[in-house]
Amino acid sequence: MQTDTAVPIPFLAALRPARWRHAGSNIWRNRIFYILIAPFAALTLVMGVWPIVLGIIVSFTDSYTALTPEPTYVWFQNYIDIFSDDLFLSSLWRTLLFTVLSVVLNVTTALALALILSSRSLKLAAPICGLALFLPVVTPEAATFIVWKWMFSIDFGAVNAFLEDMGLPDFAGTTKPLQAFFTLVFVEWWHHVGFYTIIFLTNLKLLDPTLDEAARMDGARTMQRVWNVWIPQLRPAIAINSIYAVIQFLKTFAVVVIMTNGGPNYATNFLSFYAYSKFNLADYGQALAMATVLFAIVIGLAVVVYRYNEKADYR
């Protein structure tokens, strides 16, 4: 999702070393599987592994020569450069802050929305509401972000018109640093929360109803049941959603390109956007050094989560 991308933690198991036992005959006997996997392997290598490796290599080269047949290697100079660039450091912290805020906001609100949607009182309205929540997930973000950009326009945006009708003060939208940051938090929430809600909703439907019935028999109130019966059972779903959300929001990009271009006063200059703007000016070395840093952060997080899950499994 680009929801496109999400990291399946169990696949880290692939890190285990392969066994190359009597390889020759094994390969011949399983040639059909090699044939089946060949296109996939080729695609993964050409459009995945190669670019990643190339990306890391280029991050060690002088941007000016990066695309020539014999690039000049400057080794860690690009990394030194970006880490002595205040704008990069601030965008790194800003990205992390944005990620934490968004993860908490999305996971909690998605959980709340899912609980409400699964309550019996909504009846037939629930599926319609669920569809509405999910709609932004599948619609082109170029369109939805442009719409939101105009909705937040302080000149003729619907948001301020609405606030005015309600007698509330205007909202600065993307025109002031702090407000712009939160505008993006909101728009990203609007775009993604449906996905997390649906995951929670599906998990809620899979819950063991007898536990809830038992709690009901014990006289637990709704909130007590939510807190003591449902949420503990949803813990795996909360974990999965959090992982997805962390990865989702770490790479926040399109919304910046479309709505703020990193402004105002760099208040929404997130890491991937900053890297991309370096790329646009052919600063390949620094752009890919930044990409590599972000990649390392994602891998680090994934490993931590994987370790944690592994431990939890043995509990």
Next chain:
Amino acid sequence: MAKLNLNQLSKSFGPVEVLKPMDLEITDGEFAVFVGPSGCGKSTLLRTIAGLEESSGGDILIDGARVNDTDSSERGLSMVFQNYALYPHMTIFENMAFGLRIAKTPKDEVTRRVNKAAAILKIEHMLDRYPKTLSGGQRQRVAIGRSIVRDPKIFLFDEPLSNLDAELRVQMRIEIARLHETLGATMIYVTHDQVEAMTLADKIVVLKDGRIEQVGSPLDLYNAPANRFVAGFIGSPGMNFLDGTVEGAGNGQCCVALACGGHVALPLRDAPAVGAPVTIGVRPEHVSLGGAADEGVAATVLLTEQLGDETHVHLSVKGSEGAIVAQVRGQVKLRSGTGVTMMIAPEGCHLFDETGLARRDPAAAQPEIAAAS
């Protein structure tokens, strides 16, 4: 029709040895049942025979020919799986015909054989239907039919009845027994249910932790379990175990003092040394109850299970953690807490030494004792 020999067959998954080197012979037309608790390796053994798992050592011989490196489809076997494994996108007919069609069998031959198998299992009327419209029992029949169609040398069954409800299970058990009789084929059957094993098998192979504990006919295993595990596993309700110490031996007799009080003297020439801890095993039908006047072990009734023609009385005795079950003929009513005397028939006793092995005089001596009692 074929016989199967395993020769020091073993199987490991990485460092874990799930099957320790084992020998086994299953003769032509025999119905062999692999039984054991879950995780004992019985399914792995079956799957290794089938060729679905690679063996790590030893030989598998079918009719004397080594098949370890032969593809499973060329071993001439068929298998019935626990979850039926019917192809959901094919009709019953297509399911049963699949193997033959793969083998490029002529069309009318396919039809003939499928119809024949369907007739044996009485599923002719559902050949056009899809698996999802069938009940569990019907699906199991189709799965068996699919095996029959292929006319295999050996039929393999992997816990085929465990997904069925109790009533259906009994019914299908009988049908499989009848099928074995009709076809006279060699069959290997895996189950964790010792009742199925007892009722179906010509030969039971008891496995535990990847090792064969004992091989024999159902009654051999019942009457002369080789060790404490087999003794406890075969028979329902299970054998009772009482701890004791050898207090005297000689003259072909072994005298054991029970921890719960009382003594048992068994005929045993090669008895453990005096003072050695042993376990006495006795089946519920060899435990009887007497009044306070009778000589025996004092026991307290925990509960009684009324089965109509007989009653299982659960007793608590000193020095034994679990309950001792006595199988009493007829309908007996005993209030829990009642004190009774428990009596053990010495001829029904099995003696297990410290390592759990049964100590028993050579088979030749047994009939004498039996005659004596």
Next chain:
Amino acid sequence: MRNGLKQCAAAAALLALPVGASAQELLIWHDKGDLGTVMFEDIGKLFAEEHPGVTVRALSFPTDQWLSKSIAALNTNTAPDLLFNDNFRINVIQQSSGKLSGVQDMVDGLDDATRAALPEGALDASTLDGTLLMLPLQQATGAFGVRTSWLEAVGEEYPETWEDVFRIGKKFATEDPDGNGSDDTFGMALQAGNPSVTHQMLELFGFGAGLDHLIIDDEGNVVLDDPRNAKLIQTFLRIFQEEGLVSPDTINHVFTDMYQLIEGGRAGMFRVLDANVVKWDGIEGLAGDYTIGPIPSLFEDEPPAVEMHSVRSIVVTPSSDNPELAAQYAAFALQPESQAIMLKNKGSGVRGDIPLDGLSDTQAFFAKPQYPVNPNDFLSAKFAWYPELQEAFYREISDAIANPPADFDAWIKATAEKMQDKVADLKD
């Protein structure tokens, strides 16, 4: 099966062909929109009369895409035959790729009349590090425009000084000059969304008012805290602090947003470029309702003037399949008949000897200047690192817009020192 494979291979080969490549086609990338495309293709039709079989295709990209695509294409040898843009952007792509080899030969090969008609200023602006990098085709002038009906509505005249601008701006914002009954107008439209657009505004106001330099002088000394420069900066910051003078969004605005306000009738004062007027003449509500004039004055001793905003130039790329043909086309674009087409579509050419008949009043304002044209210092042509300095300076400006400095003098002094450090850094 084998046939299928062949078809697949053929299809794949077809897919792998770049779209629209052909030997006798010249491709130009520019960022001047549909009118720019018409302009180049019309010149192409004239050119084809002398070179039968040649077609010229022009593609317009959004400016940021033009920049990144041109850089990437030069670096990967996938560029089109010709690239056209403002001189400072050609400088940027050269600094990011180093692939352009200059046009001295082309200029030397021009006929005498054409060579003589090329202003020296335009050639200077087309020079980077001492090499004549690009062929100037248009000299763009920046002026100031005010909505005439709005002036009438609030009872004002064309603003001559910045004090006038602030006063009129306030009235525009509060007195509903368009009479639509709603409070939706601003005094001025501006762009401050990134370093280069903000710089353009500062240059327009600064050079137009007679400054010689903006941040640094020809030697690279920081002149920011020079009283005249400081006044410009202070005035610029004041624009953002005056209530309603500009839309609060301005801090994010690039020219599209700015044009949105202008063309949508939301702002009363704005920048006018030669390139704008042809399009604006066709916009209902705007055409005929704005007065073009000199830049508001900052200093009493300077005459009212306009700014030489940029020189729009063309380069032949090394990846061109037909470099000679491309060069011929570029030179052809300097011929009087081509220049006339440019004037008609984009409001300007570079030659001083083009006939001006058939132009609208607004076009004539730029084609035949009535005011002195103060040149931009075009320091990016002199210092390769100038854009980076611009960016550093922009960070300070945008920070000051977001958090107005309490003591401006101290701020400008501190900023000048920072820039001095930055220059020292960059010179290394």
Next chain:
Amino acid sequence: MKTRSVKDRSVALLAWVFMAGVTFLFLYPFWWMIVSSFRSQEAMLLEPTRLLPESFNTRAYGDIQTLGGVKLWLYTFNSVFITVAATLIAVGVTALGAYALYRKPDLPGFRFIQFGFLMTMMYPAMLLVIPVYLVVFQLGLLGTYAGIILFLSLMPILFLMLVQFFRSIPKELIESAKMDGASEMQIFRKIVLPISKPILATVFLIGFLLNWKQWLPILVIATSPDQYTLPVALLSMNTELGIDFQATMALAAITTVPIIVLFLFTQRRVIGGFVAGAVKG
């Protein structure tokens, strides 16, 4: 009991009102987009939140027939062609690969492929575009449909969904076929493929929706607006090609509405597929 039901009813009412508000929040931008595409900019300024257009002003739809010198139908064709081609390749290639990896994860080399794929999934997708640009350049595929389609056909989420599905096939089904004498090719063609048909349809649908949204890889790999798809054209329009608000909304509507309709018709499948890909990845 009576008080309880009153309370229940008020809670239900509250839930209704709240969720109605939420639904409105999620649907309104789409509505606003469509309505705005029929309203002139002046009208928008006067009454930004009007729920119905004063009149159906279709000027914008006419004006965007050509954008940046390229016909709207070409953008549309590119969108459909690139999306369908990339998704078809993605589904085919990924399904075969996922099946092979699911069946024989331990074959020599397979772990490496899986590892590489895992890394690809973890690399921030947006930034992967940068080195991919360099690779596509080295392959000589810059500015070609092939370059764009190849990159778009690498779709991790499809892999997750497919592996999830293959894992759900009882392994006995395959073993049974093996015992029946079927070769691996026969198992794949006669057993696995037929029972995978529904999931392949779902995966195709989701792949289609996701690829339709793509813009950055196309923007970066394309060398000319001739190869742009609707979302990329929309983006360009928003920045410069046009600054016409009404036309922007019209193009946004053209980009979005077909996808909304497709989604509404297939929502069960799509949502189910997303969940399947996510829940146990």
